[in-house]
Amino acid sequence: MSKPFNSPERASKISAPYKVLCVCLGNICRSPTAEVILQQQALRAGLDIQVDSAGTSNYHPNKTPDSRSQRHAQAHGYDLSHLRARQLQLADFQDFDLILAMDHDNYADILRLKAQADQVNAKVALMSAHDAIYPKQALPDPYYGGADGFERVIAQCESSSAAWVKYWQSQGIG
Ligand code: 4NP
DSSP: OOOOTTSHHHHHHHHOSEEEEEEESSSSSHHHHHHHHHHHHHHHTTOOEEEEEEESSOSSTTOOOOHHHHHHHHHTTOOOTTOOOOBOOTTHHHHOSEEEESSHHHHHHHHHHHTTOSSOOOEEEETTTTOSSSTTOOOOOOTTSOHHHHHHHHHHHHHHHHHHHHHHHHHTOO
């Protein structure tokens, strides 16, 4: 028998997939890497989760991810080439269920913008919130550094993504 339209089961189906937005400063290094890794891990776990990314700044509108990020990601089997940078906007707080900040400055900037939004569905959390290896740590900005910074971004995104997938499975999300 089909569910009535106002049942909780029906409501959760209507709002599926669970939508997650990864946010850093420029949307060309950390958050595109996080987007692809988190999306891949969620898909592999069979979760109905849709991942996007954005930047708190508008420094690189419509740009492809930083060539160093793309190169390091490629070496680990991740393709970032289809992504284009965009700035976080007020509508994102209505459109997404969860906004993940890559570092604590991003987190504070996201909360400042959230305070201006009329419609808010999104919770805001750190990318590393459930990560036992990098607990509540910032995902360090690799932009002005060397190769080890880009490798750290990939390792930490993999670890934090696995922790989010485990958390969503424990909560029946996605
Ligand atoms: P992201 O890295 O926030 O991880 O994308 C940065 C990219 C660009 C700049 C800073 C950080 N920038 O100053 O242009």
